[in-house]
Amino acid sequence: MKWGIVAFLAIVTAVLVALAWVQSGGLKQHAMFSAVTPEEAVQALMTQIQAHNYEQAYASLDRSSDTDLASFVRELGGSDGSLRTYSSLQTAEVSPLHADGDQALVRVRMNWSSALGSLDDVRDLHVRRYGSVWRVVWPKPAPSAVPPQVVPVNYLRWEVIGRNASQNWGAQDVDSPKVRITSMNAISRPGRVVILGEVENEDTVPAYLNVNATLLKADGSPIEEEGSFDLISHVLLPKQVSPYRIDFPGVRMDSVKSVRMDARALLVPASADPVIAVSDQAVSKDGLDRNVLKGELVNESGRPVNIAQVLAAYYDNSGKVIWVSDGYVDRALLPQVPVPFAVDIPDDIAGRLKNYRVIVNHYSRSSN
Amino acid sequence: MQRTIHSGFVLHNCLAGLVLLCVLSGWAGAAELHVPAVVEAGQSFSIPVEGAGQAIFYLVGPDHIVKRNVTLGSDLAIQSSDVRAAGRYQAILCDSSSCTSAVFQVEAAKPEHLSFFLRPSRVPVSTPQSIDATVFVFDQYSNLVLTPTAVDFRITPATGAGFSRPASAQHGVAWMRMDSTPHEGRVQVTAILGDVQEARVIQQVAAEACGLRMRATPRGDVVTIETDPVRDCSGNALPDGTVVSFTKVDREGKSTVDTPIKKGVARVQFSIHGPARIGVACGVVLGDELALNGKL
Numbered sequence: 001m002k003w004g005i006v007a008f009l010a011i012v013t014a015v016l017v018a019l020a021w022v023q024s025g026g027l028k029q030h031a032m033f034s035a036v037t038p039e040e041a042v043q044a045l046m047t048q049i050q051a052h053n054y055e056q057a058y059a060s061l062d063r064s065s066d067t068d069l070a071s072f073v074r075e076l077g078g079s080d081g082s083l084r085t086y087s088s089l090q091t092a093e094v095s096p097l098h099a100d101g102d103q104a105l106v107r108v109r110m111n112w113s114s115a116l117g118s119l120d121d122v123r124d125l126h127v128r129r130y131g132s133v134w135r136v137v138w139p140k141p142a143p144s145a146v147p148p149q150v151v152p153v154n155y156l157r158w159e160v161i162g163r164n165a166s167q168n169w170g171a172q173d174v175d176s177p178k179v180r181i182t183s184m185n186a187i188s189r190p191g192r193v194v195i196l197g198e199v200e201n202e203d204t205v206p207a208y209l210n211v212n213a214t215l216l217k218a219d220g221s222p223i224e225e226e227g228s229f230d231l232i233s234h235v236l237l238p239k240q241v242s243p244y245r246i247d248f249p250g251v252r253m254d255s256v257k258s259v260r261m262d263a264r265a266l267l268v269p270a271s272a273d274p275v276i277a278v279s280d281q282a283v284s285k286d287g288l289d290r291n292v293l294k295g296e297l298v299n300e301s302g303r304p305v306n307i308a309q310v311l312a313a314y315y316d317n318s319g320k321v322i323w324v325s326d327g328y329v330d331r332a333l334l335p336q337v338p339v340p341f342a343v344d345i346p347d348d349i350a351g352r353l354k355n356y357r358v359i360v361n362h363y364s365r366s367s368n
Numbered sequence: 369m370q371r372t373i374h375s376g377f378v379l380h381n382c383l384a385g386l387v388l389l390c391v392l393s394g395w396a397g398a399a400e401l402h403v404p405a406v407v408e409a410g411q412s413f414s415i416p417v418e419g420a421g422q423a424i425f426y427l428v429g430p431d432h433i434v435k436r437n438v439t440l441g442s443d444l445a446i447q448s449s450d451v452r453a454a455g456r457y458q459a460i461l462c463d464s465s466s467c468t469s470a471v472f473q474v475e476a477a478k479p480e481h482l483s484f485f486l487r488p489s490r491v492p493v494s495t496p497q498s499i500d501a502t503v504f505v506f507d508q509y510s511n512l513v514l515t516p517t518a519v520d521f522r523i524t525p526a527t528g529a530g531f532s533r534p535a536s537a538q539h540g541v542a543w544m545r546m547d548s549t550p551h552e553g554r555v556q557v558t559a560i561l562g563d564v565q566e567a568r569v570i571q572q573v574a575a576e577a578c579g580l581r582m583r584a585t586p587r588g589d590v591v592t593i594e595t596d597p598v599r600d601c602s603g604n605a606l607p608d609g610t611v612v613s614f615t616k617v618d619r620e621g622k623s624t625v626d627t628p629i630k631k632g633v634a635r636v637q638f639s640i641h642g643p644a645r646i647g648v649a650c651g652v653v654l655g656d657e658l659a660l661n662g663k664l
Contacts, residue, residue: 154630156609170483170504172568175490182652200651204490204573204607237628239577239651240611272609272628277636282621295621358624 038104046092066140080332151302177207201236206270243313274301430455476511512540526553580655618644
């Protein structure tokens with residue numbers, strides 16, 4: 001009887017310890033440190049990243065990884081108010097590309113959900129075997145800063161002093177900026193009608209711009225009205241041209257007789273900085289065999305840009321805008337540091353495009 | 369005792385009540401009112417009233433009503449504050465037995481104030497019929513002065529001699545339309561009517577860029593591209609902040625930079641990989657193109 005109680009208590013204690021171990025992620029950790037296939041190693045790493053267990057994830061990496069913990073956390077968790085800092089890893093699809101005895105190459109497609117939609121991050125990771133365990137070799141992160149220096153900026157900015165509300169009727173005021181829709185094209189896409197084109201700020205002052213379109217029936221009655229939302233550069237500096245795209249989901253082209261366009265501009269304070277260069281643009285295929293427009297963004301100012309959005313307009317042989325696509329960059333644009341980007345191009349558009357133009361929307365957290 | 373009632377709703381109710389009162393009494397036997405046909409706004413005057421005894425006087429104007437107890441047989445003084453608003457007035461006098469009424473017109477006083485609209489506030493140079501100037505003529509009580517008056521628009525450009533454009537205000541409005549001049553800068557337009565003046569300022573700005581040219585200065589594998597001073601076809605400098613787009617195509621692909629003009633020129637740096645073509649544009653205006661052979 002006495003030995004029976006002792007045995008019972010020992011078993012209960014062992015069960016509780018096991019439960020606590022599982023609860024504290026021991027199972028995942030065990031899986032990570034005892035991954036018997038390359039895919040398991042990558043999948044276990046992704047699980048830790050998804051749970052924000054960056055220290056454990058870092059500990060599971062191959063020792064030859066050319067990164068330190070701080071860089072690893074910065075790369076995956078985001079930094080400098082970038083879009084990644086407002087994101088979390090939703091899914092990670094792992095697929096083997098190549099494997100031999102001790103080394104393998106595994107492709108992982110990470111899907112991050114963010115405040116601005118989902119973002120794909122496709123990486124090919126090297127995995128090495130040590131005995132029966134596979135470990136991921138994390139690549140060296142891209143340089144995240146330039147050497148300390150002073151970047152001279154001629155700070156060019158517009159401020160607006162409006163009319164005093166107490167002034168008489170007819171008192172002097174400043175007009176809204178003059179903007180012009182320079183091109184408009186209506187196209188039919190699967191399940192929707194799309195209005196796209198370009199708009200120019202013709203004025204000598206900055207404009208905050210919205211482009212709306214109303215689809216009209218044959219009798220002139222409206223079918224639907226939509227705005228360009230984030231598929232436009234809302235703040236346009238003097239003589240700047242932005243593409244725009246307006247989607248009408250669920251509308252068929254044969255029901256549309258005409259389109260009424262409306263570009264509304266407001267005079268707003270704005271800054272001409274930062275200047276963001278878009279370098280090495282090229283149309284190619286990504287790791288998932290999709291057509292993409294790739295390139296690098298370089299923030300030429302001295303202040304970080306927290307969130308950047310790439311807007312691309314594609315033209316056919318006749319110079320007509322045939323598509324507009326966009327993509328957010330989840331890394332902050334630090335001064336002078338190139339940051340890669342890629343935006344999708346539909347297959348049928350990729351076959352017809354002759355030229356393209358890229359502009360960058362940016363958001364910078366205000367600082368003192 | 370005098371009461372002044374403002375508010376359209378109350379005014380109409382009172383007026384209806386007075387009319388009803390007059391109709392019921394048949395206007396019979398009341399003292400006659402001899403009012404002037406036309407009165408200038410803000411000018412006091414008097415109405416002689418015959419008879420004897422007490423009566424009640426009503427003055428119904430476009431924006432208010434005055435009620436006053438009066439003694440018949442003396443002049444009835446209308447104060448200047450009672451006839452400030454231009455329009456049709458009705459004077460009504462009621463004694464114990466009946467009412468009588470008369471109508472007179474109050475017209476605007478002499479011009480004292482101009483409401484001046486000058487549009488737009490910014491205009492590209494050398495644009496035909498692009499400046500609109502409209503003046504509304506008011507007296508000191510904000511009545512629109514309907515009598516024809518001569519208004520002079522005096523235009524003073526930033527450079528060059530000023531000039532005038534006479535106009536005539538009809539029904540209280542005078543307007544003119546003119547071309548913008550070929551030089552950028554501040555243009556003052558002053559509307560003048562007698563000794564009344566109202567000035568507005570319009571900013572003439574450079575038009576589209578014209579003859580956009582650039583030059584390349586290589587250093588190592590980097591080339592600095594700088595435009596000539598960016599000007600319009602009249603020679604006016606485009607303002608700083610105007611965006612100039614540079615495009616470079618070489619074997620690494622295409623690179624673009626939208627950069628603002630600073631100190632009159634736009635400047636950018638590119639890394640060059642092999643033969644390259646560099647283009648420049650400002651808005652929808654294309655500039656020249658440079659071909660670099662890659663040997664910097």
